[in-house]
Amino acid sequence: MVSSVKKSVGDMQDAKKAYPAFAKINGDHPFKSQVSEGRVEYRARTKKGGRVVFFHFDLAKEMGLLPKDHPNTLNPDLEAQILETFSIQIINEWDIENNIKFPETEIRPNTYMATRYLQLQHPDKSGRTSGDGRTVWNGTIRNQGVTWDLSSCGTGGTKLSPAVNIQKKYFQSGDPSVSYGCGCSETGEGLETLFFSEVFDKNRIKTERLLMTIEYDKGLAINVRAYPNLMRPSHFFGHLKQGNYKTLRQVADYHIERQALNGAWLDVRSKGPSEKYQYMLNQVARTFAETAARLEDEYIFCWLDWDGDNILMDGGIIDYGSIRQFGLFHSEYRYDDVQRFSTTILEQKQKAKYIVQCFAQITDFLIKKKKRPLADFKNHASLKFFEEVFEEAKYKNLLHKVGLREKFSGDLLKSHLNEVRVFRRAFTWFERAKAQRGTYKVADGITRDAIFCMRDILRELPQLYLTRGELLQPEEFIEIIRSSYAKKPDLRLTPMMLKQIQRFQVSYLNLVDLAARAQKKERHQVLLDITMRSSVINKYDRVTGDSITYVVQKVARCRPRLKPEELFQLMGEFAHYQTLDPDGRGQVVDEAVGDGYPARQKNILRGMAGIVRECREGL
Amino acid sequence: MAYIPASSYLSEFEFQHFVDQYKRFRVKRFLHFPVDVPFDKILFKEVLKADIIHLGGGNTFHFLLWLRKTKMLEALKDYVFRGGILTGLSAGAIMMTPDISTAGMPSFDRDENHDNIKNLDAMALLEFDFFPHYRNSPRYDAEFRRFSRKTKRCLYVSPDGAGIIIDGEKRTFVGPTWLFHEGKKIAIN
Numbered sequence: 001m002v003s004s005v006k007k008s009v010g011d012m013q014d015a016k017k018a019y020p021a022f023a024k025i026n027g028d029h030p031f032k033s034q035v036s037e038g039r040v041e042y043r044a045r046t047k048k049g050g051r052v053v054f055f056h057f058d059l060a061k062e063m064g065l066l067p068k069d070h071p072n073t074l075n076p077d078l079e080a081q082i083l084e085t086f087s088i089q090i091i092n093e094w095d096i097e098n099n100i101k102f103p104e105t106e107i108r109p110n111t112y113m114a115t116r117y118l119q120l121q122h123p124d125k126s127g128r129t130s131g132d133g134r135t136v137w138n139g140t141i142r143n144q145g146v147t148w149d150l151s152s153c154g155t156g157g158t159k160l161s162p163a164v165n166i167q168k169k170y171f172q173s174g175d176p177s178v179s180y181g182c183g184c185s186e187t188g189e190g191l192e193t194l195f196f197s198e199v200f201d202k203n204r205i206k207t208e209r210l211l212m213t214i215e216y217d218k219g220l221a222i223n224v225r226a227y228p229n230l231m232r233p234s235h236f237f238g239h240l241k242q243g244n245y246k247t248l249r250q251v252a253d254y255h256i257e258r259q260a261l262n263g264a265w266l267d268v269r270s271k272g273p274s275e276k277y278q279y280m281l282n283q284v285a286r287t288f289a290e291t292a293a294r295l296e297d298e299y300i301f302c303w304l305d306w307d308g309d310n311i312l313m314d315g316g317i318i319d320y321g322s323i324r325q326f327g328l329f330h331s332e333y334r335y336d337d338v339q340r341f342s343t344t345i346l347e348q349k350q351k352a353k354y355i356v357q358c359f360a361q362i363t364d365f366l367i368k369k370k371k372r373p374l375a376d377f378k379n380h381a382s383l384k385f386f387e388e389v390f391e392e393a394k395y396k397n398l399l400h401k402v403g404l405r406e407k408f409s410g411d412l413l414k415s416h417l418n419e420v421r422v423f424r425r426a427f428t429w430f431e432r433a434k435a436q437r438g439t440y441k442v443a444d445g446i447t448r449d450a451i452f453c454m455r456d457i458l459r460e461l462p463q464l465y466l467t468r469g470e471l472l473q474p475e476e477f478i479e480i481i482r483s484s485y486a487k488k489p490d491l492r493l494t495p496m497m498l499k500q501i502q503r504f505q506v507s508y509l510n511l512v513d514l515a516a517r518a519q520k521k522e523r524h525q526v527l528l529d530i531t532m533r534s535s536v537i538n539k540y541d542r543v544t545g546d547s548i549t550y551v552v553q554k555v556a557r558c559r560p561r562l563k564p565e566e567l568f569q570l571m572g573e574f575a576h577y578q579t580l581d582p583d584g585r586g587q588v589v590d591e592a593v594g595d596g597y598p599a600r601q602k603n604i605l606r607g608m609a610g611i612v613r614e615c616r617e618g619l
Numbered sequence: 620m621a622y623i624p625a626s627s628y629l630s631e632f633e634f635q636h637f638v639d640q641y642k643r644f645r646v647k648r649f650l651h652f653p654v655d656v657p658f659d660k661i662l663f664k665e666v667l668k669a670d671i672i673h674l675g676g677g678n679t680f681h682f683l684l685w686l687r688k689t690k691m692l693e694a695l696k697d698y699v700f701r702g703g704i705l706t707g708l709s710a711g712a713i714m715m716t717p718d719i720s721t722a723g724m725p726s727f728d729r730d731e732n733h734d735n736i737k738n739l740d741a742m743a744l745l746e747f748d749f750f751p752h753y754r755n756s757p758r759y760d761a762e763f764r765r766f767s768r769k770t771k772r773c774l775y776v777s778p779d780g781a782g783i784i785i786d787g788e789k790r791t792f793v794g795p796t797w798l799f800h801e802g803k804k805i806a807i808n
Contacts (some may be wrong), residue, residue: 001758460662467648467665476661524647531649532638536631540656577629604734613656 001580015077015084021065022085025139025150027110034257035250038235040158041111042136043091045102047155050087050214052079053187053559054194054567063226074564085205085222087214087367088112090156092183094170114158117234118241119309121162121339132168133161134183136416138224146262149230154185154222173381174220187215187559190223191552193320196577199543204429205294209531227316228262233284233355234309240362243371252366253275255313256280264314274367282361285356285382286389291315292352292392296345297401299326301333301545303342304351307497311355326531326544327432327448328483328618336445349390356386377415398424399457402508403534403582408515416514423507430454430481430501442619451486453617454537461508466524471505474498483617533582541615543578546616551608558604570601574608620646621669623691625677625710627653633675646671655685667694671704674711676751679722680732682710683741695741705744709751712782717743717772721750725762745785747773753797754778760804767799774799775807 016023031038057072066078088108091100094211115137119130134157138150156165156173163181164170173183190213197207231251239248256276259265291311295302301324302317303310312318312414318365322335322342335342343351349524365371376384392413399409399420412420435449460480464472472480477492509523516526543551550572559567622637624630628806634651641649652666666672673697674682686692692714696762699705702712705715710730713719718739748766753759767774775783781794792808799805 358725456659463650463664464661467650467669472661479659479661528638528642528647528649531651532631532635535634535651539631540627540653602731603733 001195014053018077019066019081022081022139024141025085025225027108027112027136028139029113029137029149030140030258031115031137031254032113034254035247037116037239037244037247038251039113039115040131040160041113042092042158044088044090044108044112044136044155044158046106046108047087047222048091048218048396049216050083052082052212052564053215054190054210054213054571055082055564056194056211056571057565057568058572059211059226059296062143063141063148063211065141072565072568082212083214084197086138086152086212086222088136088152088155088222090114090158090183091433092156092170092173093159093164094157094172096171098172099428100137105528112138112155114160115235116160116238117232117309118237119162119234121304123167124165126241127234129160129165130162130238131158131160131183131391133158133163136183137230137576146228146427147258148226148228150224150226151230152222152224153189154220157183158174184220185223187213187219187221188556189321190221191559192548193225193557194243194571195551195555195574196320196323196325196543196548197317198571199578199597200317202575202579203298203581205298205300206291206314208312208316208318225318227312227318228264229312229314230318231258231313232309232311232318233313233358235313236362237358240358240365240371245365245371247544248362249366252277252280252362259283259314276474277363277366281359281382282385283355284359285386287313287315288309288352289386289389290355290393292349293390293397295348297394297397298410299345300324301326301335301342301345301346303335304348304355305343308561317388324448324619325542325543325548326619327542327615328453328485330447330450330619331432332434332439332446332448332461333442333619334445334447353383356382395420395424398427399511401534401537403458403462403530403532403537404511404515405529405533408518411510411518412514414509415518419507419510419514422503423511426500426507427454427502430457433490435485437487443614446619449485451483451490452481453483454481455542456483456540457481459534459538461505462512462527462534465509465512466531468526471502471509474501477501477505485617495500536582537580539580541609541613542580542616543612544618545616546618547612554604554611555606557601566601570604573601573605577605577609578612620648620671620673620730621650621652621666622673622675623652623654623711623778624668624675625682627656630675636703637673637675649677654689654691655681658689667698667703669703671706672698674707675703676709676711676715678733679710679713679719679730680734680736682685682714683719683739684734684736687715687738692742699742699744699754711742712749712751713743715744716747717745717747718748720766720770724750724766725759727758747775749783750774750776751782752779755797760799763799768802771801782806 028259040125052074055074060066061068074338075189113136114132115615116127116131118127122130135151135153136155138152141148141387157171163178171178175182190210194210197209201209208225208227211226216221236248236251239251256268260268265283268276271279303322310319317323331346332344357374357377360377360382361374395413396409430452433451435451439446439448457480474493482491512523512526516523620641622634624633630653638649651667652662668724695705703727707715713722719741720739763776775796775798777796781796784791796807797804798807
């Protein structure tokens, strides 16, 4: 455990010299000057008593905060610099109303902004009062052609939180009488985001990243997130709802400029205003179609409601509070959010499409300066484009899951779409099959169990075809694909089940043969390639939402004995173990888990792997 | 050819490496069969029909625990008695000896017995002990001399890249190997 760091002024100057990049992060942010009504600014003061419990050394190097050759250890200078930069608390409306005085030496020279965005749980429902309720933006840092946004969660309650607007009064930061709205965050929240987001990032799913966690008494924390662009659709929607053309345009221009600056959108700067906004709409349609397909195919539950505050503009995941990954396609799970149930995983697509429809409305508004009703855009060309991209992405994702290489799956889709479609139908039939038990309550919602594990069949089938050279018997097929949720009545070999088993196998082998023909190879050669790739892609133990919860509980229990660098190492090893990239270079270890790690970390990692295995089919 | 890794942890990548190695010898059909995760009997039966089964390297104690738990230890012995070819690397090789004591050696570089296994009995397909990753140095030799005095069995030790082929009564040594017996060290090959 690293204790709080107290530094003299001279020592602090040494720390600043050692880590000059931190000085750029001081509350300044281009959004402040470019979007006139997009934020609320707060003065901030030093928050004492913090200690760094996690620091993402690799991310800090990628962002240019640390030199590349910096050792992955938290020395006193680095910790002091981190605390100096990030351990802050805003001076909020309650502090001002109650005339609370803070020593001038503790007050930061710059203000920090909380951004305004639409949140439907606010009574106003139009974004006038909502936005970052417990987060402020620390600033930006640019390195290797990418500008990163940094924001800190847990820096005190702002007037944009739901609690302030529902109860119509300001709250002291940390007021225990309000949970969400007190402006605090917890270490556990940070750890959950850390473990989930690192696994997603390693598997090329766009996501916010956790740069650090600073812990205070009673498990309270400041969790600092980083991403190349932290704009969400909801940053647009508030101003759209209010018909605030000027601010909406400023937000759009700001966003387009950042995407261009980061090289994410090419050639957009040279376009005229209308073309530029049209370009933005196309990007949003493509991004949200691909994201919706990917989330569905990876069984990721992300509550994509139309206020769009759980997702970033480029489809990246933000705010892990309600994020889950299912082990099976539990497509009827709904999260119970007290006032309402969430969408299901299958309804995400419609929500994503609705976001695109809103952007069609935004684009039209920006170009014509007149806001037309959203319903006018229900048949907009961008929605047709969304459907096309979504369908293409679904096919590509499926062929990837099977284990086919991308360069050949593209050919298959071009020349043999019908054959792929037949396989997709059979695959979907099994993937969506549900238990006869019906819908029932779980701890945080309702669900109806999926009964087949598609990963298991996709992993074993190529091996068995390779060794046997013939189709499996229906009983064998069921024995492999059945999950622990399936009961006897679910597995009866009805005529329909037999037909689907036959269809699945025949169409699967048909795809293999088509791929073999395209590659001028023998069937067994393609099956071997698929066997190897599929064993990685469809690995037996893959994280689920439940497993992350238990993993974090385990880490939290061990954490008092773990140094920040050990937690960093552990997180890295866990994410590596959950990387399902067949083209990545796997690290072959000569131990049950993690060669070269201290015994204590190995034990934790082994325990984590056990949890992932145990929860692999759940929610 | 079936590949049984010592642990499922990242074994998918070991499997890829394994396939790449054996493809060169024109082996065409491979199975990947970790035993420390639940498996179905379909694949299990298929593994026991393979021409060659290869036991991978890793933590020997962990490997033994799961081979025993899944009754694979007996099944593999039976497989060999039926004429199957069983190969092993490191932990996989030790698994064919009477017990896995050598996994706990040398004291300065040994496998950790995280699972706290007490019964170290292995397949006993061979009547001698085996130690892989041997380095020809006095530190290693001192431990092996002591060990061979205690067990009375022959202990063969091979550095990386070397090994032993057992075909019925015939033993072929590939690469340098030494024998430790009753405290003496003898160069074999």
